Amino acid sequence: MPHADSALVPETITTKPEFWAHIYSQLDALLDSNQRNWVTNLSNAASLIYNSLLAFPAHFGNGQKAVNWCGAATKPTSNSSPSSRLLLGPFNGKPACQYINTVPGKARGVCADSFLQRRTVVVPDVETYPGHIACDGETRSEVVCPLILSSGEHDGRVLGVLDLDCLAVEGFDDEDKAGLEKIAQLLVKACDW
Template identity: 40%
Template structure:
């Protein structure tokens, strides 16, 4: 669900509007860090029941912390490790209803209970991942995955 009352109860329509807002927000800006920062802030503003949203970017064969909203986070994650590293390695979106049940979960924030990670692939090359954590179990759905994948498609045009 989204925080802002301007959104409807139609999750698909909300994601469509969110992607359009992202496109307008980033239009004309070429700085990757600025665009990822605004994308994280936009997601943080519109979601409820989340405690962290941000990006990990590919660097030196692993992931390094990028722009985010939330408490301080793990700085480096190896490919294949934790939810972010696994999503990066497989290049597939991962929804984790209960992070404590995910083998090898990396606990950066003890309050996190569920997580969704969406890989960012541009021109067939892994750029990084979008990571969103929630203090509520089973917070994320397949509709969230689909909506966030479309959000990433828009973001890729601006990074």
């Protein structure tokens, strides 16, 4: 099967829990245990999630309800960048902010809050969110999930965040939160960081 076809969503899938279980299995099949490069795997994951959401018009991808951004921001592990910020990582969607300040007390925005609070943040309306950073003025709602190491020497370290944006208010709910958190766990385990 050509890799692109992994983003097809069968018509039999009608609910969000079914959709996220489908994405999980598609991503699990795309990931290769012999290839643990985080850039490669986040690139394909962002593409898979984004294009699958657009192929699921029951909840997303339908004109004004369309998802308009899906991607990652990560904490650099090298000395090439100050550790006080997240750097933009692989994504699908329009160009975005390159870095996100994560200095407690100075950080602002949904991604910084998710990263610092180590929890998924669902934002029904970005215009009412304190300190929202508008990379795209068309974004109306957002969900951001942290990527957290769950084993090994650095167990508990927050590696970065996964971010989804939607053109409609209330684009995401607790079912999307649960689905995205399982995707994040799969990705963390499949890569070297």
